[in-house]
Amino acid sequence: MIGINCLQPMPEMFNCSTAAKPASSAKNIMDSFSNILNQGLQKVNTLENQSNVLTQMLVSGEVENIHDVMIAAEKAEVAINLTMNIRDKVIRAYDEIMAMGSR
Structure with missing residues (x-):
C-alpha cells in the first residue's frame, strides 16, 4: 500500500497566471453579444444577397445550373x-x- 506522502501537488494549482480572472464587466458582455448578433445578421444578409444574385443570373441566362440556385435559395x-x-x-x-x- 502506498502512503499519502507520495502524492505530489500539481504545480498548475500554484501558478498565479492560471488563477481565475475577475468577471467581465457588463459593457464587455454587451459588446460581445452585440458583435455576435451583428455577425449573424450579416451572414443572413449575405446568404440572401447571394440567392438574389444567382436567381437574377439564372433568369438572365448567365447561370444554367438550377441546382446551385436552389441550394442558395434554400440556405x-x-x-x-x-x-x-x-x-x-x-x-x-x-x-x-x-x-x-x-407580479
Missing part, C-alpha cells in the same frame, strides 16, 4: 427562418421578464 430561407425564430424567442423572453416585475 437563405433556412437562415431567415432561424433568425425569425430567434427573434420570436427573444421577444417571448423579454415579455416574461417584464411580466415578472408586475
